[in-house]
Amino acid sequence: MTNSHPFTNFGDLYRAAYAELNPSTKQLLLAEVKSVLDRWQESVRDAMPPSSDEGSCGNPFGQAA
Secondary structure (H helix, E strand, C coil): CCCCCCCCCHHHHHHHHHHCCCHHHHHHHHHHHHHHHHHHHHHHHHHCCCCCCCCHHHCCCCCCC
16 A cells, blocks of 8 residues: 555555545555455455356356347
């Protein structure tokens, strides 16, 4: 995370990003939120074993009716 905004957890970062009034700072904080979410998504994707139960397009519930 950014050095100028030392947050101890994601919740603090998220709340600070949406509460920020300065547009430049808000943009930086929201970019950091996105970065954290992207890293989390990659870690979840890497940890999940491949499943043969997935429908088309990777949807585990099959196709919509």
